[in-house]
Amino acid sequence: MSDISIHLHARELHQTYELRAERLKVLQGVDLDVARGEVVFLRGPSGAGKSTLLYILAGLERPRSGTVEFEGSQLFALSRDKQALLRNRRMGFVFQSYFLLPELTALENVLLPAMLGGSQRDQKARVLLDRVGLSGRLDHLPSQLSGGEQQRVAIARALINDPSILFADEPTGNLDAKTGAGIIELLLALARQDGCTMVAVTHDPALASLGDRQLFLEGGHLQE
DSSP: OOOTTEEEEEEEEEEEEEETTEEEEEEEEEEEEEETTOEEEEEOSTTSSHHHHHHHHTTSSOOSEEEEEETTEEGGGSOHHHHHHHHHHHEEEEESSOOOOTTSOHHHHHHHHHHHTTOOOHHHHHHHHHHTTOTTOTTOOGGGSOHHHHHHHHHHHHHTTOOSEEEEESTTTTSOHHHHHHHHHHHHHHHHHTTOEEEEEOSOHHHHTTSSEEEEEETTEEEO
16 A cells, blocks of 8 residues: 555455354454554444454454455455564453463563563563553552453553554453543553554443544444
């Protein structure tokens, strides 16, 4: 693509699953452009395929057909190793389940993607934990943290490698309404401070209204 303002470019995405004797068509020709620095929320009924679309956009799941171009690279033309390297260096992920390693402290969990990428970022991790309000909890294990605090650790971890894009899949799904609203506001503030593009799945219209654009997935099709 020639337009450098487009960060993520998806075309004709189809995904189907074989469910017993039935073929379930989850995505039916989805097209999507996300501009650099844009915050886009994906909404739709339960089971519509929002998470499936998010995982395909991030290269975590391969579509039955279609293409995803990210920063000039065709994701599914890359080898698995190159995809993994791209995700480690250029993408950040926040999920509904925090996926913190229980035997590691908050600081060690945040450092994990940097260590996997071969870099030492101890001071960066400490700064991020301070930015998410956990400077006093560096040495706490996940079991010693509340759900909201664990998700804050997960947000800091997502930002450790200075990603250009953040993917979030129902990041408030396991939290009460008040805590969840605080998490979304924090995530949005950090993304915008760092100039990150963000694509997030949520079922909450109030939270989705905080983004730049809302897209609805229903019946395999995406619409504004």
